[in-house]
Amino acid sequence: MKITVIGVGNMGSAIIKGLGNSKKFTLSAMNPVNPRVSKLADTLKFELVNTNADVAELAPDVVILTTPAPVTVAVAKELAVLNDHTIFISAAAGISHNDLRAVLPNKIIANIIPNTPVEVNAGTIGLALPREITADDISTIMTVLDSLGDVIEVPEQQLDIIGVVGGCGPAFVDVMMDAMSDAAVKHGLDRQTAYQVVASMVKGTGTLAYDSQLAPALLRDQVTSPGGTTIKGVEALEKNGFRYAIMDAVNKATGEK
Ligand SMILES: NC(=O)C1=CN([C@@H]2O[C@H](COP(=O)(O)OP(=O)(O)OC[C@H]3O[C@@H](n4cnc5c(N)ncnc54)[C@H](O)[C@@H]3O)[C@@H](O)[C@H]2O)C=CC1
């Protein structure tokens, strides 16, 4: 299957690396001239073109749009010349199926919100499929997305909130990991060991929650030994409004005032 990624920034690079790891696809990309992207193409050995007009020659089966949201509809319009069997998967946050349908009237279009862990095939990918789509096209889309991580299909109106929790969430967790690492350094751990411990702890905590399907509050209760150290830390989190800070981060990232 031939896949072309349009816009090789943070998200586009993560997707190309993840797809490259799976070794299942023939990859190519389009990005305006940029030495960083040329270097990535050389390293990962994918074909790179610098204009949308050149994408037709690549004849992709699947196009993944990872351009900045404000230019995505204009970019899609330039790609309307592609074969009508081309499947478009758009990762642009806030750009709806209808926005794209208006400029790609005859194409198959799916909307996703991925996150940066797709780079290591451990992504969280919210997926909204159109109403009219064949089983074969769904199968093609799932072959691509399953190779990047966990795919969670939702109605399009839920894609924004999935996008905030799954897509923005890694940045919120990164802030917490950074703060925890600083505290560990304050208590004498060298920085590299601090990062390793914190990242391993987050990875294991996530895997346990995902595999057990237990409520986070129940998992927390398993750590808080009576009269122990953890409950003292949890009390400090409550005192400092940690839970509300997280809820407010999600609220604000949805665009809520
Ligand atoms: N960064 C993330 O974690 C996530 C990003 N997204 C979506 O991915 C898209 C890209 O976001 P980032 O990678 O963070 O931005 P970015 O700024 O890192 O990357 C954008 C890339 O698109 C290229 N570009 C700009 N104009 C272009 C055009 N007209 N045609 C082709 N390429 C063009 C830029 O040169 C750059 O390489 C956005 O629509 C965003 O909503 C979605 C989920 C998560």
Ligand SMILES: O=C(O)[C@@H]1CCC=N1
């Ligand atoms: O910050 C953003 O707008 C994008 C969408 C989800 C994650 N990054």
